[in-house]
C-alpha cells in the first residue's frame with residue numbers, strides 16, 4: 001500500500017489550490033525524497049524533533065504547516081536549516097509544506113478546524129488571496145461570559161489563553177489562527193464581540209481594550225494543530241497510505 005510521491009503532491013495541490021495564494025514560503029514539495037509514500041507523518045512545524053520522530057516512525061514523507069524557505073530569511077543551508085535538510089536527505093524523506101492554503105481551506109484548514117474544535121458555527125469566511133484578511137466569523141447559539149469562553153478555550157486546547165477581557169458577553173466571534181493578531185482590526189470592522197488568534201502583540205491589547213472587545217491569544221501552535229491533522233486524515237481516506245500526526249509540544 002503506497003502512493004507515488006507525484007500523485008500525493010497532485011492530490012494536495014488539487015485540495016489546497018496553492019496557486020490562488022501569494023504566500024511567504026513555497027507551497028508543495030519543498031524537499032524531494034523517495035518516489036513512493038506508504039507512511040505519511042504530519043506535524044505543525046518541520047523542526048528537528050518532528051523529523052527525528054518521523055524517522056522513528058519510518059515515514060516516507062512529512063507534511064507540515066510551517067516548512068522552510070521563508071521570504072526574507074537567509075537562503076544558505078547553514079545552522080539548523082542545514083541539519084534539518086541533511087536529516088531529510090540522509091533518510092530519503094520528502095518534506096511537503098502548505099502555509100496559507102492550509103489556514104484557509106473551508107473545511108480542512110486551521111481556521112475551519114479550530115471552529116470545529118471549539119464548537120463555533122461558522123457564519124462567513126473573509127479571504128483575500130494574498131493573505132491580507134484571513135478572518136473567519138462565527139456565532140454562538142447563545143451568548144456566554146468572557147471568563148466562561150476563556151475556560152472553554154483552555155479546556156479544548158489544553159492551554160490557558162491570554163484573555164484581554166471586555167464587559168460584553170460573547171455571541172459573535174472572529175478568529176485567525178497562528179500569528180494572526182494583526183487582523184484584529186478586521187474583526188472590529190465585522191462588529192464581533194471577541195477575536196481569537198494564536199499570538200499577541202503589545203498593540204493588540206490596546207486595540208482590544210479601546211474597542212471594548214474580548215481578545216484571546218490561544219497559542220500559535222495550539223491553534224494550528226488541527227488543519228494539518230485533518231488534512232492527513234483526509235489523505236489517508238482517499239489515497240493508499242498510512243497517516244500519523246505527531247504533536248511536538250510548543251508553548252508559544
Ligand SMILES: [Zn+2]
Nearest residue numbers: 066178179224
Ligand atoms: Zn503559523
